[in-house]
Amino acid sequence: MDVKEKRNNEEEKPTYGLGLRHVQAALLFLGMVLAFAMRVNISMAIVAMTDSTKDNSFDWSIQKQSVILSSFFWGYILLQIPGGELAARFGGKILITLCVGINSATSLIIPIGSYYGGWQLVCACRVLQGLSQGFLFPCMHNLIGKWVPLEEKSRLGTLIYAGAQFGTATQLMVSGFIAEAWGWPAIFYVNGTLGAIWTAIYVFIGADSPQTSRMISEKERFYIQNSLGHVGVAKKLKTPWRSIWTSLSFISLIVVHCGHNWGFWTLMTEIPSYMSQVLGVDIKANGLMSALPYWAMYVMSFPLGYLADLVLRKKWLSITASRKLSNSIGHYGPAIALIGLSYAPAGNVTVAVALLTLVVGLNAGHYTGYLLVHIDMSPNFAGTLMGITNCFANVISIIAPLAAGAILQDETDPNEWRKVFYLSSAIYIICNTFYVIFGTSELQKWNEVSNDDEKDTEAEKKVERAV
Template sequence: MDNKQYQVNPIAENGKTKGFKFGTRHAQALLMFFLLTVAFAIRICLSVGIVAMTDTTSSFTPTYDWDNKSTIMSSFFWGYMLTQIIAGQIAKNFGPKIPLCIAMTICSLFTILIPTMAQLGSYGVMICRVIQGMTQGFFFPGVANLLGKWVPPSERSRIGTFVYAGFTFGTVISMPITGWFCNSPLGWPSAFYFFGSLGLVWVGVWLFLGANSPSEHKLIRPEERDYIEASLSKKEEPKDVRTPWLSFLKSLPLWSLLLTHMAQNWGFWTLVTEIPIYINAMFDLDISSNGLLSAVPYLVMWISTFGYSSLADYLINRGILRTGTVRKILNSIGLYGPAVALIFMSFFGNSSLAVTMLLLILAVGLNAATVSGFNVNHVDLSPTHSGTLMGITNGFAASMSFCGPLLVQLVVTNEEDHEQWRIIFLTAAAVQTLGNTLFVLSGSGDVQKWDPSYDEVHRRESNKVNKNTQYGNNEKV
């Protein structure tokens, strides 16, 4: 490998370069944030919309008498898990800019088609959901690839968390907006038209303002480009880097990351797809109130992510704790905490609406810590292959995303029976506890040996340790 491709700017290495208050990398992060916001708004709107679509007492038509709602909800993930790994490879080899444009365009069009396809029956909606899933399979690998090229390590927790907070924000806005549309004279189809149109708007903006890397962006300041590339220990991404599949297979940190990602998805998607159905069954609220209340836990989650990310960067940049330790602590808050809340939910969730909301806020709000835990760990392990790693873990984790709702379909035969819901909540708590325990025991925050930048990063870290020893640890680690 050409040594010129991996160089360290001495200014960036000793910590004196601080970058820019708002630069091109922040604009890219904002675009990625809105990508995930729109993507999750599209993904989540059916969670509330299906309540209105199947309400045969509603004055708005058409409505449908479907008894396979959880299966419809899970069908998104049938397509989602198919494209993850190939999406990571495409992002690494060709860049994610154009694939993201194509994927969002198709996803948006099939969102707009849902009201028409619903006339064919529940299977018509499932077809749209499967295609939505296949296209959204490109989003997280693409974003992980972009973060690996655009974000300096010292800013990774904050910017990475901000970007990934888009999926929470999309959930927050989707539920009440969908509820409002469903309760308006426009009816439930208008929600799908609205969010599908937002996706097409994003495509137009990204096409003109997005870029695969700092070196490809035409408007970036040279100083900022040099700062980013130097902090990442490379000047240019090699074009011929092979994907080390065998090393992936042997990597214990990657296996633990995969398993905790699967555990997270089981709990998260069980709640996000079933909360509106559960609240409606237990407390019989109107669709607008249901959508608003269902969004409250995710609003708390969205706000909490920024506190956790600031804490993570503070602990890492000050050298108080190693990156891997910070990831494990925050991941433990994000999975053990919700597991405890779900245990209480299984016994007291139907006692009152106030108790239900408090427990849901705790379960979902604490889960925000995982965004600064496992969610950015792919870039920690391998900046070069982060998109592929995200594709691997997110692809397998997608199976948990539809297993959770399918378990609801099998177990909850009477939506008003809290005893049946107890099985769902306790199962999710057990899966989250097991997944995080494996991550704590075997996870890592270090660049792995199979990443091309390993030698340079290792040398840089060794130099920092030597300087800290010589000067009394006056430099930031």
């Protein structure tokens, strides 16, 4: 491209206004909303499903309930790494469509399956949902990398990923009312129907990239391509597996992702039970109060995203320091608040809910923390990196609710819950400290590695020394 053409392209860049990229971002946001709604709906539904005062309830022990709550992650971990590679090869559209579509169909099956197959069939359905959601984050990273210009990455990236908390909060809030009005099976029927509608819309409007979209204008396509450096034929790069697995910085990313998932998913799966058994809150109020922390996380994601962009724009901190600061807010903050929750007065709903809201709300720091470090380190292999860290982290998501179930011999005893909160607090602190010491957001040399370069061990050593 000559100088004159480059200057003309710069003049054509839109500085404001909506485009098809925003439509794609909105669809991906809604996809995240629905995926996480179907991921967490069992947390509220199981409270109603095991309510002995209801006619259509099940006599499932707390240990069986913990198995059901963790079973989603048995399937979820399997396709994380393949998901990143498949998204790179076939594009994110088909995989995200399968993800939401399969989850929707399975949600419609769960109510009938629970009656005829018991808790074992519910677990099987949850495993299938987890299996298909294994594509979710690798696909999102891939699609964001193709559709979102660098100038808009923090804003649109935060919007899309915050859909997870919007979906979580909305699901927890409305589930109690749905269960009271129409019974707990309606929770799954509503989710399944909405997911099917989204799938049909996305099939017609969604696209893997601006290059494959039939609806985007030439001007907007060129703007996105210019910003991302995708003009011309994309280079085919071989995944540098050896460089990835021998990078201490990347290993620290795995560790911090695992720490986040332990704390976050312990709270995600156990808050409704804590509200019901310790605080004595009925199911409608339970849903509202359980949702409040996730609304706080959703709302806090936007000012934290803006502040992260401001810090980088003003050059107050390096990108590595900025990510570590955001991540520390998202880990050390909840760790301290969890210790406070451990000593909240028994039965004091106001104090407990306030501290839970603080714990979960501060988790928003991870949106501009480790979650973006995958893209910082290697935009070419961001989906693969996300698949790897998410695979390990969701092994932890299986263990965390099982560990809580093992600790909670009497789930009405506040002292038992104190042990759960202390353990989560310690894991938050240890994992984030490891990341602060060894993590980096510097672009890695192996981001542009060729087949021959992968054999160049000397170059890899230089990169590691630089980090």
